[in-house]
Amino acid sequence: MRVLIISDGPNIMTGYGQIAKGFGKYLARSGIDVAFGSLQQMGGELYARLDGDRYATVYSCHGGQAPYVERAIAEYSPDLVVHIRDPVALTQQYFPGAYRLKPIASRYNCRVIHWAPVMGEVPVDIVKALVEDSDLVLAPTKYAYGIYLYGGLPSNLMETLYWGVDPEIYYPDEGDRELIGASADSFLMGTVGVHDRSHKNYPLVMKVVSELARRGHKVELYMHTASGSFHLEHYSETFGIKGRVIRPRIYLKDWGVSDALMRRIYCTLDCYISLSSAEGFNMPANEAAFCRRPVVLSDHPVHREIMGDLAMLVKSEPVVPDNMYMTYLADTSDAVAKVEGLIKDGWSPDKGKIEEHVKKLSWPTIVEKFLQIVRGRFGLK
Secondary structure (H helix, E strand, C coil): CEEEEEECCCCCCCHHHHHHHHHHHHHHHCCCEEEEEECCCCCCCCEEEEECCEEEEEEECHHHCHHHHHHHHHHHCCCEEEEECCHHHHCCCCCCCCCCCHHHHHHHCCEEEEECCCCCCCCHHHHHHHHHHCCEEEECCHHHHHHHHHHCCCHHHEEECCCCECCCCCCCCCCCHHHHCCCCCCEEEEEECCCCCHHHCHHHHHHHHHHHHHCCCCEEEEEECCCHHHCHHHHHHHCCCHHHEECCCCCCCCCCCCHHHHHHHHHHCCEEEECCCCCCCCHHHHHHHHCCCCEEEECCHHHHHHHHHHCEEECEEEEEEEECCEEEEECHHHHHHHHHHHHHHCCCCCHHHHHHHHHHHEHHHHHHHHHHHHHHHHCCC
């Protein structure tokens, strides 16, 4: 079986890039031939190291433009194209650079799978696009499956399959406060995400830090992101926490830190916090959990499904009417109480639940289920 994974490139430190890399690595370990089609190549390498001496080709599929995609499919001759991205990219109405894969793939006798997250109600145009462009849709959560079903996507065109985390990258390790510029004696909170995603709701996290500081706690917040559309410097000043917020001097989503350094960053945190108003999966929260850090999350259906009571879920109310990027709003007073409990009482994790979570979301488990699905549906070897 030959699989072409089209998403952010495996050398890019976005959530999609990490998913593509982990998925490809463990497919290759299972004896599957793998190549990548990078939608955001940005001049990066045209190869990716998967495992040891095993490398894979990275084709530039610049923005999903048809000539680039066709070249990748024609040269690689895959049996499957697996597209890992928000399905908004398939519709001109919602995405100016919209593209389709099946018209090209069908000319080369290969099937198309869209492994596509959703964060809220899906417009009918997106459902129609998925039906037209898919041989199979993989919903990365049961929540997404339900939304797609309610939106009209046929159940016989869908399966639920979680994304995974690489247990060889994310595990307990030494932290390094000096590395990220944190004080030796502060309670260090952290959050990770791309800077142009409004659903991450960073101002709410900063408000929590402000209230904790007002109560006399020595807290700091590491934000692994850029200022972006939020203009985070303004919020730091408004909330009176300018000296408590730490961000990388340079942040480029297409040229991120190494896997080992990202692990050390997670392991430096006293807790990970995300009060996002919508989520498709929240990969950083799961990476932090794999590093055995306490995780404080908004009580969004995706967080509740994936993390369960392994996370400290903050009271959150549904937003009515909602949209794809604003579905639940977290109660910052409850978030303050959750973090304050950690500061005062520490964290006593249920090790059995953590290990169960790690096993459930480890890429070896996910890839095994993926191969069962595609072999059963398409008869591929």
